[in-house]
Amino acid sequence: MVKEMADIQAENVEIEKQMREVARNLLIEKKVDMIIGYAQGTVPLSSSPIFIKKIEDVDNLIWNNLCYVNLARYIVPPLTEFVDNEKVELKVGIVSKGCVARALIHLVKEKQVDPEKIKIIGIPCNGVVNRRRIEKELGEKEILEISVSNETISVKGKEFEEVLPYQEYLNELCKTCKVKSPPMSSSLSDVIVGESIEVASVEDDFVDLDNYESKTPEEKWEVITELLSDCTRCYACREACPMCYCNLCFVDQNKPVWFGKTSEMSDIIVFHLVRAMHMAGRCVGCGACSSVCPMGIDLKLINRKLEKIVKERYDFTAGLSLDVMPPMMTQKMEDSEDFMLGEH
Amino acid sequence: MNEAVVKSKQDEEWQPKIIAFLCNWCSYAGADLAGVSRIQYPPTIRVVRVPCSGRINPFFIIKSLIDGWDGVLVSGCHPGDCHYISGNLVARRRFAIIKELLDFFGIEPDRVQFMWASAAEGELFAVMIRKISELVKKLGPNKKFEKKW
Numbered sequence: 001m002v003k004e005m006a007d008i009q010a011e012n013v014e015i016e017k018q019m020r021e022v023a024r025n026l027l028i029e030k031k032v033d034m035i036i037g038y039a040q041g042t043v044p045l046s047s048s049p050i051f052i053k054k055i056e057d058v059d060n061l062i063w064n065n066l067c068y069v070n071l072a073r074y075i076v077p078p079l080t081e082f083v084d085n086e087k088v089e090l091k092v093g094i095v096s097k098g099c100v101a102r103a104l105i106h107l108v109k110e111k112q113v114d115p116e117k118i119k120i121i122g123i124p125c126n127g128v129v130n131r132r133r134i135e136k137e138l139g140e141k142e143i144l145e146i147s148v149s150n151e152t153i154s155v156k157g158k159e160f161e162e163v164l165p166y167q168e169y170l171n172e173l174c175k176t177c178k179v180k181s182p183p184m185s186s187s188l189s190d191v192i193v194g195e196s197i198e199v200a201s202v203e204d205d206f207v208d209l210d211n212y213e214s215k216t217p218e219e220k221w222e223v224i225t226e227l228l229s230d231c232t233r234c235y236a237c238r239e240a241c242p243m244c245y246c247n248l249c250f251v252d253q254n255k256p257v258w259f260g261k262t263s264e265m266s267d268i269i270v271f272h273l274v275r276a277m278h279m280a281g282r283c284v285g286c287g288a289c290s291s292v293c294p295m296g297i298d299l300k301l302i303n304r305k306l307e308k309i310v311k312e313r314y315d316f317t318a319g320l321s322l323d324v325m326p327p328m329m330t331q332k333m334e335d336s337e338d339f340m341l342g343e344h
Numbered sequence: 345m346n347e348a349v350v351k352s353k354q355d356e357e358w359q360p361k362i363i364a365f366l367c368n369w370c371s372y373a374g375a376d377l378a379g380v381s382r383i384q385y386p387p388t389i390r391v392v393r394v395p396c397s398g399r400i401n402p403f404f405i406i407k408s409l410i411d412g413w414d415g416v417l418v419s420g421c422h423p424g425d426c427h428y429i430s431g432n433l434v435a436r437r438r439f440a441i442i443k444e445l446l447d448f449f450g451i452e453p454d455r456v457q458f459m460w461a462s463a464a465e466g467e468l469f470a471v472m473i474r475k476i477s478e479l480v481k482k483l484g485p486n487k488k489f490e491k492k493w
Contacts, residue, residue, distance in 0.1 A: 220448065221451070270410060
């Protein structure tokens, strides 16, 4: 996609302005009772979710390259339902970049979200900066200010200022993202800021996986254990994921205990392996898991593979349409059996 | 232990241990048929009877590998023959993903095998077990999930 070379920051400011206007109107017209959006985080390089009920709070909404949280996370169970004093469910407007809207559409498909109770405030996204990588790059230095322009990220702190290339510090999944704005094939009642796009299906060649997949099992094992070796099993990735809404996660089950609770390599691998299995056909590639990882582990490799499996086997991309049944919720007589043991 | 016994144990070829989840309605009966027909197959499998291949939680497979089984076999009814109409079809999609992900994580994909066997296919069952035993034997003992500490 060729994009006009408008300054990213200026573009974001413009989106932010329009988004606040839309949000304000929705609240004034009482089309929604509450708005979930992004607000300035308490430390630089961060953003935090905000729940707005009063019109005057609308100006706290922000939009920039550090809005990495997937807001769909906040309306799925088992989190508290949003109700008023009479226990009537509130209608919620959600500020949605492409991946948030996709997550919402998929959650509607899984019957976790009532489409009548949400309203998508769609905004175009131009990628999220991976803050963990920046923090890693700068080491101990304390970051006080950050600004993003078309090609560079300039980071300022006490007695230092550094300029980093923008494209390189973009979230890995944002680099391959094909759905930057909410897909409009959804029949959810949307309000869109800026241009809307029509996405029926996503074409992807997954070349970024070719290098890894051509390795032998031993080499793969080495790469993956190296990648995950820092994991402390804090489950931040699970907490940030809009698709992880089980009442009792498999890691917390103790009847039976499926696998050990240590941060020993075999246990870490099993956690990530089973997490991946549960995500197949459901991961929308928002990269929230990588952004929140305190150890800076990038789960992009695994998430891309999941995308690839369901795309190649079942021609499905999560969260594009309300009409297509997710692959793990249905089956066909003529599904491929190429992986099975044959007679010959 | 007697020295001669120790010696003979050492000389013995390593045999893999394979856990086999067989569906009650087809594969288990198939294995039974192989037994009553006195068809010979390697004594590498240990059978667990499950109601349907759709009953297999991916964790059954992972847990078996953690617990040190060298191979895992899951067998159910042929598509269309499922006692519960579509249990094996649901399972098939799940298995495809399990298999691809195991491969992706660098766990030898040959360790985990899926197949269909009906109650009438005693011969086929024996052939498949021979084949799987060979495949797993080639891979050697399952050490990836061994605890280091």
